[in-house]
Amino acid sequence: MRNKAETLTLAFCIALLPPIWAVAAPYVGVTTGAVALICAGLCAANGDKAADAPRISAGFLLGDFWAWLALVVMDKMTLNPDFEVFITLFVMGGLAVILSGFFPKWIFCPAWLCGWAIGLTIMTPVGLAGIGTLPVQIGAAMLAGVWYVGVILNIVRDKLLCLWRQHHPAGKE
Numbered sequence: 001m002r003n004k005a006e007t008l009t010l011a012f013c014i015a016l017l018p019p020i021w022a023v024a025a026p027y028v029g030v031t032t033g034a035v036a037l038i039c040a041g042l043c044a045a046n047g048d049k050a051a052d053a054p055r056i057s058a059g060f061l062l063g064d065f066w067a068w069l070a071l072v073v074m075d076k077m078t079l080n081p082d083f084e085v086f087i088t089l090f091v092m093g094g095l096a097v098i099l100s101g102f103f104p105k106w107i108f109c110p111a112w113l114c115g116w117a118i119g120l121t122i123m124t125p126v127g128l129a130g131i132g133t134l135p136v137q138i139g140a141a142m143l144a145g146v147w148y149v150g151v152i153l154n155i156v157r158d159k160l161l162c163l164w165r166q167h168h169p170a171g172k173e
Helices: 004-028 035-045 050-076 081-102 109-126 134-167
Strands: none
Touching: 004 035, 004 134, 035 050, 035 109, 035 134, 050 081, 050 109, 050 134, 081 109, 109 134
């Protein structure tokens, strides 16, 4: 378990910063604000490494594009719908892993796959004709999750931890 200072500063930052995004997102035209929390979760699972934020961002944005492309591909097919889903996921899933494998310094494969799943989950029910700006909104929320809820939250947390430690010497938490 984390020590008291780490737990309290993380709790404060989680309690403060994501709700600010949740309230602000609709005002900047993003109706998919909760996507940020999913994306921040992947960043946390990756160890909250700020150095990985660019490649995680690239992966999420590729996944968002991949979801749109999958819907376009399936819309053009004239096969059994179940077969269309299977073959599209089979081919595009394999390609995502292969392509990200060629560029691991620039693309985080788990983010690509997660971003693809997020995009499909949100866009599939509305269909290709109803997508509108959803891919852009999803992408914005993904970037907010990586950079605001991920990187900036950890910077704020680190600053708070420094302040805490200045006022609470070791052993006096």
